[in-house]
Amino acid sequence: MTSGTKESPAVQRILSLHFDTPESERLATYTASGGYSACRRAFARPPEDVTEEVKKSGLRGRGGAGFPAGVKWGFIPKNTERPVYLCINADESEPGTFKDRYIMERDPHMLLEGILITCWAIRSHDAYIYIRGEFEDARRVLQAAIDEAYAAGHLGANPCGSGWRIDVTIHRGAGAYICGEETGLLESLEGKKGYPRIKPPFPAVVGLFQSPTIINNVETIACVPWILEHGGEAYARIGVGKSTGTKLWCISGHVARPGVYETPLGVPFRTLLEEYAGGMRHPDRPLKAVIPGGSSVPVLTASEALGVNMDYESLGQLGTMLGSAGVMVIEEGTCMVWALAVITRFYAEESCGQCTPCREGTSWVNDIMWRLERGGATPEDIALVHNLCDNMIGKTICVLADAMVMPAKSFMKKFKPEFDAHIAAGRCPLPQPVRD
Amino acid sequence: MPETSTKPELLPPAALARLEELARRYPTREALMLPALWMVQREHGWISTEAMQYVAKLLDVSPVRVYGVVSFYHMFHERAPGKYNIQVCQTLSCSLLGAEKLLQHLQDTLGIAHGEVCPNGRFMVQRVECLGACEHAPVCQINDDFVFDLTPAALDAKLAELP
Ligand SMILES: Cc1cc2nc3c(=O)[nH]c(=O)nc-3n(C[C@H](O)[C@H](O)[C@H](O)COP(=O)(O)O)c2cc1C
Ligand code: SF4
């Protein structure tokens, strides 16, 4: 892989610049470093222009799918009679992901300013921030920031003298991974079970309360003030190819310094691991595998990971995805059958149960994985898992089913000898267990 | 207004006023479902059948709908939880760093399994999925508060200092 980043060192950090500033969550701190000036620039321009600027930036959604944000905003029907809504996805439930929490706790006004600009661009008066129920600390900080912004006139009837009313409301979830899926989120906000909807119609046309709706991840929207301040072209110069800008990486697992780190897209994984995360936690336990984008994406072997650059295209070429940028690092000595069983348990727990292939498939595959690990599996079980997986993928309302199938298939392919050894031994053959 | 037909003791007047304030932010009353249920749970610790009927009246929806919602979301309790609900994350990043051992330790010392409350009502143990704080694995939440970078000994110390 070539190292193709083209950033100048001065713009390596956009989102995390103020994470360690004292009282970074306060309005005064935010305005002292130039905050709430980008939204004034935006309000001075026609909404279409603002969308155009974001299109130029190449900014892609940071929630998992990587869809270009400006393009999505352009899908709102022109001259619609109905109100337009903005929903911020702060559900942050993809295993291994914890970056949005940092933005909300450490720079909430950056998110709020991004919301102002986005509301103007899509002609919305009402934004909802759907935050997972477990993030009470983040919710309190965010609510305090919203209260400060209202008091200062940045939110409400006349933000920045624009005359364009914008209200922002936090909506607290109550524990359900599926409410991070955008249509599950809409259902939940409407007061129902978080059952994903069949698409089309897409939310930009029929979304929240039957109205045109844009749903974007917290990190996506937090990038918007910088883009309006410095221009879309400046943003597009950071990163590599179609992976423009910087990215917050969530590094967890067997590393010396787990945490959130920001780099331009295209950074080599090796650099992230060695220079940012401090390398592996045990010098005598080398890297075994990496899940690069939250548990829903295919796993990489150590040699694949150590040669890859962290951008949408490079990861795609290896058959995996950047996803939510939840980078889970696994050391030598870890049982991969057990690791997969832990992963399948998540999907079996979190399937909403609407589609039979997903409801039955996730729990069946999960049962087999634990049988392989603990005993009771038969040689036919491996073929059965493949068969179950083939009957799930692409046959359901949302992609939660695929999100279990993809890691499952990749684990079973890339670590096949371990699965075979479990069958041969009748259970996990590893000395129990290295898991601490 | 629906308040007149509902039992005032389930939500105090201040909470009801907050709910009506919030109602102005949504075009339907049903959208107040999660906010209203959170208010009930904050007030009572859990959500009884009676409370579900109460919320149904408040939002002008059928009680079955409310029941469906309460049972769908992991964080709503249909029975009284312990005074301290210890929610141990069991997802991969936490499991890689000892979550299984932690859970086992907790179950051994408190003598209760997943979803159970100890006889004196003090503790409840729940296995939960990724809490979005994997950089501090293994992690648990005690009620709404995170406890980071846990070991069995650190958890024992934490539980001992709870009031
Ligand atoms: C099962 C499932 C769970 C998801 N969870 C989240 C989540 O927690 N946070 C998030 O931002 N996006 C999540 N997504 C992606 C959203 O559906 C949607 O693509 C995203 O919010 C769009 O915003 P973006 O374009 O800014 O990324 C999830 C998708 C699926 C299928
Ligand atoms: S695929 Fe699974 S999670 Fe998605 S709607 Fe169907 S049952 Fe629910």
Ligand code: FES
């Ligand atoms: S895996 Fe435990 S907090 Fe994410």
